[in-house]
Amino acid sequence: MHLRPVLRWICQHVAAITVVVEPATLDLGSIPLGTEKSMPVTLRNTGSEPVKVVAAAGNCACTTSTWPTDPIAPGGSAEAVVTLKPSESQRGERLSKKVSFVIEGQGVVDLNVTATVPQEAGAPTGASSQPARPTTPLPPKPSTAFARVDPPMKPGVRTAFPSFDHWIVGAPETAWAPGVIYVIDFFGTDCSHCREYATLIEQVMRDFGAKGVRFIATTDEQPDAVRAWYGKAGVADHFPCAVTADPDRSVLALFQHGTYRTSTPRFFIIKDGVVQWYGHPKVSRPVLDALLAGTWDPRSELADAVTESNVARAKNATDTMIRWCDRSGDWQPLLETLDNVRAAIPERAGQYESQRFLIMIGLAKQVEQGYAFGRAVAKARAGEMETLRAMSRAILETPFVKVRDLDFAMELAIAADTLAKGGDARAADTLALANYSKGNREAAVTSGERAVRLETDPSMKRKYEQALQKYRTGPMGPEPSKDHEPAPADAPAQPPRRGQRPAGQ
16 A cells, blocks of 8 residues: 555654544444434543544545544543434435544554434334443533644645546546646435535536546545446446546545545545645536636635634534533533633634523523523624524424513514525525414415525425415424433433534534
8 A cells, every 4th residue: 555645744753643533433323314313432542652643534425423622542432422413314224334533653543333224203212222221421621712724735735646546437637737626526325415416416417527626535444346346337427537546545635634624525626736725516607617717716715715614613622511511411511612712713702692691591590690691792793693593493493492582582683684684595494494483374374484485405495385285284392391311420421412512513
C-alpha cells in the first residue's frame, strides 16, 4: 500500500491507531420510519499517550455520531452516541452503515452500524439479538469550554490530487489537469439521500460535463461491491462520470473530515489544485456557472465555510453535554457551554441564544427567567428571521415546555414571517403552527398552503404537506407537554430526541 497525502492535516507522521471501539458492530435493531434511535459506544485508548478524537462522521447522512470533546487518557475510555434516522427510501431494508472516528496523530477507526427498517411505521421493537450493554456510572462532566478553530479544508486552500484506491469507471488520474474544473462527489451506493437527489445530480453532471467539468464520484465501499452495484441494470446510465472506491477512507479523511463534518451527497469543487467551494449538489449550479465564466472567487465563501466548520464542532460539544446533563439531571453546564459557543461564534449568536432559551423554558425548568431571556433576545435580534422563528417553534412544539406562551410565540412567528416578506417556507409553516396552536384553523391552513407552495426541496415539501394535513383535520390547540425524568446515572440513557435538544440543531 503506497503512502497517500491523506492525513497531513491530522498528523505529521504515521502512528499506530491505539483507539478501539466497543462494540465493533453496533446493532440498533428495528427503527420504524419517522423515528430515530441512538445508542452509546465506548472509545478505549489502549496506548500509553493521551489521544484526541477530532471528528466523527457517518458514510450516509442518516447516520451521525458525537465524539468526546476531551482527550482520552492512556488506558481510559470515553463515550460517543451514534444516531440513525432512516428515510422513506430505506423502508423494508436491512441497513449496514459505518461511522469513522478521526484520531489526531493516528488516523481513522471505523464502527459498523446495522439496523432494520420495517415496512410499516410503528413503535421500535428494540435491538436484535445483541446482548444489553452493561450499565455504567456517570462519566466525568465534559468541559464547558469551546474555542474557535481554523479548519484545514476550506475554500482557497491548495490540495494535492487525491490518491483514490480503485478506479471503477474512467481512466485513472494522478494530478489536477491545468485549467480544468474538477468535482469530487461523495456518495454511497446504499445512501438514501444520494438516491433522493440522484436525478438532480445526474443532470448537473450531464449539463456541466458537456462544458468540460470533470466529475469523480467516490465511495468508501469495497471495490468489488462497487463494481457489482455499477453492473446492475440501469446504474451506468445514470452515472455520467468517473467512479472510484476509497475503502481506506483516505480521500474522505482529507476532504470531508477536514471540514469537521460529513454530508452525503456532497460536492467538492477544485480548479488548479485550489478548493473553490463545497456543499450540497442542489446549490452547486451557480458556483459552476461562475467558475466557467471566470467570475468566481473562492474567498467569497471562506467566512461561511469557517463558520460552518465551527458550528459542526459546536453541535458535537452541545450534543455531548446534552447527554451528560440528561443523565445527571443538571442542565446548568449546557447553558454554560452555549454561552461559550455563542462567544466563540458571534456571527451565529442568535442561533445559540435561541437554543439557550429552549433549554431554559424546558428541561432546565427556568420558566420565568427563560421567558425574560427570550424577550430580551427577541428585542436584540429583531431583524433576524431565523432566530425569531426558532424561538417560536421552541415554545410551540418542544415536548418538555410546560408553560407555552402562545401569544409570545405568535408575536415571534408574525415577526419572522414579516421579515421574510412572506417568502420563506419555514417562516410560513411556523406561522401556520402558531395559528393552529391558538385555534385558528383557517389562518393555519392558509399559511400551511403557502409553505408547501414555497418549498422546493422534495423532502421538506413532504413534511410541510403532512403538517398541512394536520392543520386541516387535526384537533386544534397547543402541543401537549411531556414529563421528563433524568436518566439514571448508571444507565446508558438515550439522548433527548428531536424537539428535546436545542433548536436549530
